[in-house]
Amino acid sequence: MTFHDFQFDSKLQEGLDAINFTTPTPVQEQAIPPILEGKDIIAAAQTGTGKTAAFLLPVINRIIQEAAEHQSIKALIVVPTRELAIQIDQQMEGLSYFTSVNSIAVYGGSDGAAFAREKQALTQGADMVIGTPGRLMAHLKMNYVKLNHLKFLVLDEADRMLDMGFSQDLMNIISYLPAKRQNLMFSATMPPKIRELTKKILQDPLEISIAISKPAERVKQGAFILYDYQKLQVAVGLLRTQDLKSVIVFCSTKQNTKNLTQELKRAGLNAEEIHSDLEQKEREHVLNEFRNRKISILVATDILSRGIDIEDIEMVLNFDVPRDAEDYIHRIGRTARAASKGTAYTLVGEKEQGKFYQIEQLMEMTVPKGKFPPNFGETPEYNPKKNRGGDERRGGFRKKKN
Structure with a gap:
């Protein structure tokens, strides 16, 4: 299978050819067709599997196909960290280079001037908004972000967002969105709390699982x-x-x-x-x-x-x-x-x-x-059943005592 088999818009495919995207990864091969068909999905995939392009490409393609006359936010991608928001925005820029689809990343840790620039871009209406939960809520509470034309919600690294305590922020963000939308969730793991979140947000989702808990053989x-x-x-x-x-x-x-x-x-x-x-x-x-x-x-x-x-x-x-x-x-x-x-x-x-x-x-x-x-010098035996330690969360940085 090649990316040409997905029959993307010619401008989107032109960008893929320019950056030598030829063969989809397993998660892309499994996720892209149902997303193009408008289905909700929940995908379990490790980082490094190509999952970002697995949701960006079909969403970009759908936005091109459903081009509206008005400039409005069509897709919202929620991520746990500002670094991931920046990375997805950069990848979005590369993938959509030959199209008219645009995006903005909003995240904390920047100054007031950055917040003002974000406000201006959000008010004008970028096609795709990528943001962290806290920063998104800061903008949403001020009532200038219009999401009534939103078509796609993507939750990336959903398990990490829950681990970081963003569960309530996610539900608050969703309260601002239209009920009729396509939902895409990507998570490295599938603990019970992710299953509960799935029930609250997704509608009859297709589940995709790309081998987790196995390190790369290389x-x-x-x-x-x-x-x-x-x-x-x-x-x-x-x-x-x-x-x-x-x-x-x-x-x-x-x-x-x-x-x-x-x-x-x-x-x-x-x-x-x-x-x-x-x-x-x-x-x-x-x-x-x-x-x-x-x-x-x-x-x-x-x-x-x-x-x-x-x-x-x-x-x-x-x-x-x-x-x-x-x-x-x-x-x-x-x-x-x-x-x-x-x-x-x-x-x-x-x-x-x-x-x-x-x-x-x-x-x-x-x-x-x-x-x-x-x-x-002397080193301990590997006897894990005996050497379980106490609070092991913090790891160790110790110098030898004199």
Whole structure:
């Protein structure tokens, strides 16, 4: 199957040909036809599967086909983070380049001038609005956003929005929308709360499931079992001994991210941090520097584990064990995207063993454990049933005590 088989509008297809979009991914192949037919869908798909284009392309095509004389908002895409809103808006710009369909992204973390620009664009009526729940509600409450001609509602990363406490905001946003509309929901996981949300929002949806809880086969995985105070030594060793130009190091907390970045810089490594304490402009600057290879090591919280599309990540290093298998998969899924290969290592502290074992069980696989040289020093045994630890959510950043 090729994208030509979907019989998109000629201008939309021209854009796809220009960026060498030829063969749809499985989620695109399954989701695009029913969306074109006007059906509600709920799709379970990991990041990196092409799910953004799976909803953007048919929605753009429908907007072209149903072109109205009046300029009005036709589609609303709700996402959990500003980074994802920016990314979708950028992808939208590329896919719709040869069409007349336009979009605007609205998100928090910017100044009053940005809010005013958003207000002006929303008042004029962009075809597609991409936004975070809080920012969308801020505009909707002021009653200048007209949604009476809206045809499409898309909820992307729906599970993460619920995890972040946006459930009530989502229902408030939906209260402003016309009852007659097409609803599209994309989620990495399908917990009971997503099923409940589906019942409230979607009408007789078609369910699409693209294998979840399985890491990409092209990712070479490994884990090192150690004490917390040994993590920094191993991290520096891994980053120094390999000539890598693009590495993401994940930490479970902002404080660990800050601490580790400082230590890596002291070790002479080209590292920068990104987390929610940075201003939006700072975060965008760091991401651009990383994309352009001016920064080789990006130390991040899970804000980067979902949704952000950065090409050619050579290695992912989990400095802290993530909270569950889905987060682990999202993290290591930053590498080995498209047809490339990549490596992912996890540093497993003694009290994180139980959590890492649960991840292995859910993935139905055993991650190979790395061995240390004889002069490295004592390390703990991998005995996860014994070493479950207490509060394992925060991970570990410890220096060896003198």
